[in-house]
Amino acid sequence: MEEFVLMKGNEAIAEAAIRAGTDGYFGYPITPQSEVIEYLAAAKPHERTGMVLLQAESEVAAINMLYGGAGAGKKVMTSSSSPGISLMQEGISYIAGSELPCLLVNVVRGGPGLGTIQPSQCDYFQSTKGGGHGDYNLIVLAPASVQEMADFVSLGFDLAFKYRNPVMILSDGAIGQMMEKVKFKPQQPRSKKSPDWATTGKTPDRERNIITSLDLDPARQERFNEKLQAKYKEICKKEVRYEKIKCDDAEYLFVAYGTSSRICQKSMQMAREEGIKVGLFRPITLWPFPYNEIREMTGQLKGILSVEMSAGQMVEDVRLAVEGKVKVNHYGRMGGIIPTPDEIVENLKQKIIGG
Amino acid sequence: MTEEIIIAGFGGQGVLSMGKILCYSGVMEEKEVSWMPSYGPEMRGGTANVTVILSDERISSPIINSFDTAIILNQQSMDKFEPAVKPGGLLIYDGNGITRHPERNDINIYRIDAAEEATKMGSTKTFNMIVLGGYLKVKKLFKLESVIKGLKKSLPERYHHMIPVNEKAIHRGLEIIKEVATVS
Secondary structure (H helix, E strand, O other): OOOOEEEEHHHHHHHHHHHOOOOEEEEOOOOOOOHHHHHHHHHOHHHHOOOEEEEOOOHHHHHHHHHHHHHOOOOEEEEEOHHHHHHOHHHHHHHHHOOOOEEEEEEEEOOOOOOOOOEOOOOHHHHHOOOOOOOOOOEEEOOOOHHHHHHHHHHHHHHHHHHOOEEEEEEEHHHHHOEEEEOOOOOOOOOOOOOOOOOOOOOOOOOOOOOOOOOOOHHHHHHHHHHHHHHHHHHHHHOOOEEEEOOOOOOEEEEOOHHHHHHHHHHHHHHHHOOOOEEEEEEOEEEOOOHHHHHOOHHHOOEEEEEEOOOOOHHHHHHHHHOOOOOEEEEEOOOOOOOOHHHHHHHHHHHHHOO | OEEEEEEEEEOOOOHHHHHHHHHHHHHHOOOEEEEEEOOOOOOOOOEEEEEEEEEOOOOOOOOOOOEEEEEEOOHHHHHHHHHHEEEEEEEEEOOOOOOOOOOOOOOEEEEOOHHHHHHHOOOHHHHHHHHHHHHHHHOOOOOHHHHHHHHHHHOOHHHHHHHHHHHHHHHHHHHHOEEEEOOO
8 A cells, every 4th residue: 555645746747757657758858847856866667667758958958858659658757847838839739730649748838938947827729729720629638736746647548548539638837836645556567569650660460650740631631630520529528627626506717726725625615604506616637628528517506716827718618518607707816926715706706796 | 723824034944845735734634725825936045834724624816815824924914814713713923023022912922932942952943843842732722743754754754863853843932832811
């Protein structure tokens, strides 16, 4: 039986990566997630499982190392923070366009540009609506605790390999830097078998495996895009994840993910002490977004406050979900400021209940 | 039981590690814990603080703006966090370098001159453990043995020879903390 240890979210990701049987981590340090590569370096994964740990010369190099490793059928991952993830977008699009699995971790900081090193959720659009070029989607998981930072590594890899699609863990500086108790799964061995699509060298009994995102024939390229879209549709049908807290009798609803969802839980307790029946809906997959599950609640609701550390990005998906049937408003802080629980209650009163 | 604590002082005083030991003590007694540091381009001599929450239940927000207890170790932190103590809550401070003593009359105030004591004990690094001892005297949250276990968990093996001196510092803290004002 594994025991609880106290760890930062970033460290939990690193330990979970070794335990998940990851073949390779490629990355470049950036605050507020440098503890990932720091922990890995100290943990000597090459001695524990033979896992490769490589500090690349840049984020652009790191993502292309992932592309190569994933093409060979390996379990590969990287982590970075907002500006670094922006640098990786071309590679991410190529990986999605080549239908390859990999795990990306974004510990978001305030932007735009170099912005700040403090926590933010301003990369929601980038993560869920593309980011790179072309019609593609990442599966996006939003952890709200250090335990989920650990758990979503193996979940992320499972989904990535199941659908041959890149998966992103969208976290933020607060969860990356905070410590909580965490319990790890036992060590998984690194896989000795390669998937049948991997480019591991042609054998006489099969055709060449080709990994590319290029097809200059528009008809074939359209067919490929249709195949991608069919895959995304299946993911939307099967992989939506969310958590509902005190929603049964709720007349009002907070919708929030990650750090914001934790703060909203406190706001919910405070508002309920004043007799306001508010619940919390926490999307765990940001893509696929739980549109139907929010829509199903519209009958009981008088209003929804979407709370994000951004100018209002997820709120657009909440509005799409309820199709105008319920009043939806946004409350958020930007630039690395974290909203306080009472600030959120105040905004629920002003923007939703009173407004 | 839920205890929401802010520990605030200078970088290098051991603010963050004191919070970590408190959390590990909680883990030893199967509490839920969270440790949220102020992070930034920080350095020795700059301000540092950490929010620690210990609870029997799942912890909601690790980020809060009012506290059951504030442990205040410099003047800047006094100015910032004295107003953030909940009415009826607890403020513990080290008098060293304090130019404006706490003024509220709706909270319990204790003083522990840990910096001075650490110098007397010949080990300034145990400063934070003296403060921790003082806090545990006022709020009897954990068994002392859980705290010692927490200390062991929190320190890397190579520092385990330091445990006896830290244990001594915790005991010293239990002895020297003084009540300044309490509310019923």
